[in-house]
Amino acid sequence: xxxxxxxxxxxxxxxxxxxxxxxxxxxxxxxxxxxxxxxxxxxxxxxxxxxxxxxxxxxxxxxxxxxxxxxxxxxxxxxxxxxxxxxxxxxxxxxxxxxxxxxxxxxxxxxxxxxxxxxxxxxxxxxxxxxxxxxxxxxxxxxxxxxxxxxxxxxxxxxxxxxxxxxxxxxxxxxxxxxxxxxxxxxxxxxxxxxxxxxxxxxxxxxxxxxxxxxxxxxxxxxxxxxxxxxxxxxxxxxxxxxxxxxxxxxxxxxxxxxxxxxxxxxxxxxxxxxxxxxxxxxxxxxxxxxxxxxxxxxxxxxxxxxxxxxxxxxxxxxxxxxxxxxxxxxxxxxxxxxxxxxxxxxxxxxxxxxxxxxxxxxxxxxxxxxxxxxxxxxxxxxxxxxxxxxxxxxxxxxxxxxxxxxxxxxxxxxxxxxxxxxxxxxxxxxxxxxxxxxxxxxxxxxxxxxxxxxxxxx
Amino acid sequence: xxxxxxxxxxxxxxxxxxxxxxxxxxxxxxxxxxxxxxxxxxxxxxxxxxxxxxxxxxxxxxxxxxxxxxxxxxxxxxxxxxxxxxxxxxxxxxxxxxxxxxxxxxxxxxxxxxxxxxxxxxxxxxxxxxxxxxxxxxxxxxxxxxxxxxxxxxxxxxxxxxxxxxxxxxxxxxxxxxxxxxxxxxxxxxxxxxxxxxxxxxxxxxxxxxxxxxxxxxxxxxxxxxxxxxxxxxxxxxxxxxxxxxxxxxxxxxxxxxxxxxxxxxxxxxxxxxxxxxxxxxxxxxxxxxxxxxxxxxxxxxxxxxxxxxxxxxxxxxxxxxxxxxxxxxxxxxxxxxxxxxxxxxxxxxxxxxxxxxxxxxxxxxxxxxxxxxxxxxxxxxxxxxxxxxxxxxxxxxxxxxxxxxxxxxxxxxxxxxxxxxxxxxxxxxxxxxxxxxxxxxxxxxxxxxxxxxxxxxx
Numbered sequence: 029x030x031x032x033x034x035x036x037x038x039x040x041x042x043x044x045x046x047x048x049x050x051x052x053x054x055x056x057x058x059x060x061x062x063x064x065x066x067x068x069x070x071x072x073x074x075x076x077x078x079x080x081x082x083x084x085x086x087x088x089x090x091x092x093x094x095x096x097x098x099x100x101x102x103x104x105x106x107x108x109x110x111x112x113x114x115x116x117x118x119x120x121x122x123x124x125x126x127x128x129x130x131x132x133x134x135x136x137x138x139x140x141x142x143x144x145x146x147x148x149x150x151x152x153x154x155x156x157x158x159x160x161x162x163x164x165x166x167x168x169x170x171x172x173x174x175x176x177x178x179x180x181x182x183x184x185x186x187x188x189x190x191x192x193x194x195x196x197x198x199x200x201x202x203x204x205x206x207x208x209x210x211x212x213x214x215x216x217x218x219x220x221x222x223x224x225x226x227x228x229x230x231x232x233x234x235x236x237x238x239x240x241x242x243x244x245x246x247x248x249x250x251x252x253x254x255x256x257x258x259x260x261x262x263x264x265x266x267x268x269x270x271x272x273x274x275x276x277x278x279x280x281x282x283x284x285x286x287x288x289x290x291x292x293x294x295x296x297x298x299x300x301x302x303x304x305x306x307x308x309x310x311x312x313x314x315x316x317x318x319x320x321x322x323x324x325x326x327x328x329x330x331x332x333x334x335x336x337x338x339x340x341x342x343x344x345x346x347x348x349x350x351x352x353x354x355x356x357x358x359x360x361x362x363x364x365x366x367x368x369x370x371x372x373x374x375x376x377x378x379x380x381x382x383x384x385x386x387x388x389x390x391x392x393x394x395x396x397x398x399x400x401x402x403x404x405x406x407x408x409x410x411x412x413x414x415x416x417x418x419x420x421x422x423x424x425x426x427x428x429x430x431x432x433x434x435x436x437x438x439x440x441x442x443x444x445x446x447x448x449x450x451x452x453x454x455x456x457x458x459x460x461x462x463x464x465x466x467x468x469x470x471x472x473x474x475x476x477x478x479x480x481x482x483x484x485x486x487x
Numbered sequence: 488x489x490x491x492x493x494x495x496x497x498x499x500x501x502x503x504x505x506x507x508x509x510x511x512x513x514x515x516x517x518x519x520x521x522x523x524x525x526x527x528x529x530x531x532x533x534x535x536x537x538x539x540x541x542x543x544x545x546x547x548x549x550x551x552x553x554x555x556x557x558x559x560x561x562x563x564x565x566x567x568x569x570x571x572x573x574x575x576x577x578x579x580x581x582x583x584x585x586x587x588x589x590x591x592x593x594x595x596x597x598x599x600x601x602x603x604x605x606x607x608x609x610x611x612x613x614x615x616x617x618x619x620x621x622x623x624x625x626x627x628x629x630x631x632x633x634x635x636x637x638x639x640x641x642x643x644x645x646x647x648x649x650x651x652x653x654x655x656x657x658x659x660x661x662x663x664x665x666x667x668x669x670x671x672x673x674x675x676x677x678x679x680x681x682x683x684x685x686x687x688x689x690x691x692x693x694x695x696x697x698x699x700x701x702x703x704x705x706x707x708x709x710x711x712x713x714x715x716x717x718x719x720x721x722x723x724x725x726x727x728x729x730x731x732x733x734x735x736x737x738x739x740x741x742x743x744x745x746x747x748x749x750x751x752x753x754x755x756x757x758x759x760x761x762x763x764x765x766x767x768x769x770x771x772x773x774x775x776x777x778x779x780x781x782x783x784x785x786x787x788x789x790x791x792x793x794x795x796x797x798x799x800x801x802x803x804x805x806x807x808x809x810x811x812x813x814x815x816x817x818x819x820x821x822x823x824x825x826x827x828x829x830x831x832x833x834x835x836x837x838x839x840x841x842x843x844x845x846x847x848x849x850x851x852x853x854x855x856x857x858x859x860x861x862x863x864x865x866x867x868x869x870x871x872x873x874x875x876x877x878x879x880x881x882x883x884x885x886x887x888x889x890x891x892x893x894x895x896x897x898x899x900x901x902x903x904x905x906x907x908x909x910x911x912x913x914x915x916x917x918x919x920x921x922x923x924x925x926x927x928x929x930x931x932x933x934x935x936x937x938x939x940x941x942x943x944x945x946x
């Protein structure tokens with residue numbers, strides 16, 4: 029074993045940013061050997077190697093280190109150089125190489141570091157930027173089930189000063205696993221000599237550090253609590269999240285959805301502060317995609333060029349007819365996206381939604397179709413605008429509107445389901461995206477109806 | 488005085504729903520006389536008269552009543568009949584006749600009523616449906632500045648059981664005016680014999696019951712507290728609002744904005760639960776308005792009928808060109824609406840926004856214009872699609888796109904400012920609304936550019 033270890037050039041692998049080989053090379057080594065091997069490295073490189081160890085290895089190696097070296101290692105994790113080295117990883121490697129740190133390391137690390145250092149270190153925790161792990165704070169009160177209420181209150185008085193919330197305290201077993209949460213009110217109202225375990229019901233709601241932060245919004249709304257405990261994958265208590273942070277999350281998630289629904293990438297910065305070049309870039313991407321898709325309308329219109337040449341009057345109603353499909357599609361997609369974000373509509377509800385949208389689309393289409401028919405008839409009587417075949421033209425526009433609004437409602441409502449099904453964000457089915465989609469198909473519906481009804485007269 | 492009072496037929500005025508006369512008739516009467524006058528009425532009618540008194544009168548009359556009659560009166564305020572009678576008022580009358588109730592009445596009323604009764608009664612509190620007054624709970628802990636910490640803790644133990652939160656307690660003076668808020672942690676950590684006043688810094692943030700609930704979201708985000716006190720117009724403490732309720736508010740407000748931005752009225756009910764007829768109605772209103780506005784495109788296209796007849800190829804690019812304006816307008820309006828809702832952009836920032844949008848619009852327009860130009864040139868070389876004047880056509884489409892995208896960005900970004908300026912909700916400037924607006928003007932820009940460039944060739 030000793031021989032193999034000496035052959036590995038850890039320092040060189042780090043400098044070459046060859047993390048895969050490094051991880052492969054250190055796999056299955058005993059903790060003691062690893063700790064020895066890491067000793068001659070600088071604190072920064074030691075932190076890099078440590079971060080690349082598997083979860084179990086990291087826990088063992090950490091336990092093997094002296095308190096002094098533990099602290100040195102944790103402090104190094106908050107240094108920009110270490111973050112810089114590990115950030116050189118591709119996102120794929122990051123997911124496969126950076127496992128969740130062991131609970132004891134996370135806890136000590138969060139407690140040791142200042143909140144600025146924590147921001148740097150949080151990139152290395154193995155938690156996604158949008159995960160609950162990034163929101164948690166280590167400042168909360170832990171008590172033991174065998175303590176008395178008086179002991180618990182004494183503990184709170186001594187260690188509670190920095191706690192984010194005093195509303196909740198958390199009961200943990202000897203392994204730091206979460207076993208219950210207690211409202212401070214129950215502790216305050218209980219006789220001092222009662223054991224903590226008497227107040228426990230072992231029912232609690234907790235969040236997983238690796239979960240998406242959006243899921244925390246729903247849990248908080250249902251739980252009616254000001255703070256929730258966060259555990260790692262093995263149910264070790266590693267932090268808490270307070271509801272005021274979730275308020276920010278809810279707003280940010282709504283902002284991202286709204287911006288996407290408006291047909292732009294999420295800006296991720298306040299409108300007044302983002303550099304114009306950056307904003308143009310975020311807006312241009314979608315605008316170009318939409319423009320390229322909308323080019324299909326030119327192709328579609330090109331195919332109907334003969335019809336238009338014969339009956340120019342048909343082209344007059346093109347914007348009116350296709351925009352109605354876009355508008356009804358925008359409505360439908362917006363309603364569904366928001367209902368999905370709020371958890372009111374699930375993926376399996378697609379058939380129920382489709383039934384609702386068929387009814388709504390037919391109703392709305394009939395209303396607009398009738399108005400369109402009346403508009404053309406009225407203009408005929410008032411201005412004689414549309415020639416001898418005005419009636420057939422009015423029927424064409426009316427029927428096309430029913431079909432297009434129905435189609436718009438269906439396309440707009442089903443697109444978010446489709447996007448979610450294939451793993452994309454439903455909010456991507458923005459109003460402009462749906463409108464573009466429906467524009468092309470709307471043209472085909474319109475000219476097909478026209479071909480059918482006006483054949484032998486205008487066409 | 489006695490004579491005048493006897494001439495007034497309070498009962499008849501209530502039955503005739505003549506609230507203005509009733510209020511006029513009772514104006515300036517002494518509290519004692521009013522209380523006597525109300526005695527023979529049924530409890531329901533007494534409640535109606537009481538609710539129509541001015542704030543000062545109501546406070547005086549209430550103090551004049553025996554405890555028994557006070558309770559009877561407050562209980563009656565929660566009855567559906569009373570709510571029904573007063574709801575017969577027009578919204579205008581409601582604002583002018585139903586002043587905020589005096590703090591002592593509100594407090595007793597909220598404490599006396601069950602939460603179901605409170606829902607009925609809340610309609611009569613004089614607080615708008617969207618106001619903070621509708622969110623507040625009367626269950627919180629009040630302490631006095633001259634108490635010791637031990638007394639305060641004893642009080643919390645005895646009365647804190649039903650409190651919505653234990654994180655904060657509120658210090659009030661002898662008139663029930665709010666003078667400070669204290670974190671429970673400071674009380675728990677202080678020596679028991681300290682007077683409460685030693686912990687006070689007299690700095691606190693409070694909400695006004697009459698304010699719009701949306702404003703509470705911003706205050707909570709800045710304040711970093713789990714609960715905030717609510718006062719009436721005279722700074723009497725009447726309730727608290729907790730952050731978990733605000734989480735719901737933030738979500739509801741975002742939902743309303745999103746639905747409006749999608750070109751529909753806010754549904755106010757979950758998508759899967761709202762009756763289809765009701766949903767169709769909420770969606771039809773805007774769809775019809777948009778359809779009627781979009782009819783202007785038919786008028787505009789009609790005016791260019793001759794040009795289209797001469798150059799059918801122009802009509803082929805109509806959907807492409809005008810939709811680009813709609814898309815850029817949707818983007819811009821969405822970004823501005825959200826920035827306004829988050830307080831990032833204020834009304835006075837319109838000029839800064841306009842400058843940003845001129846730059847963004849020109850950049851985005853140039854990008855799309857270039858792509859459009861390349862598309863037409865390419866199709867010319869590949870398929871010879873557009874005849875001998877393809878180059879001028881490509882220039883026309885390219886230049887029209889720059890103008891239309893610029894105009895779309897400007898119109899989309901300025902419309903929310905305009906709507907807010909005239910007192911409407913900026914979220915009304917939905918993506919479909921902006922698209923419709925820009926469609927009509929986009930046609931005019933397109934055919935004007937075409938007329939200028941193609942004059943003497945195609946036109």
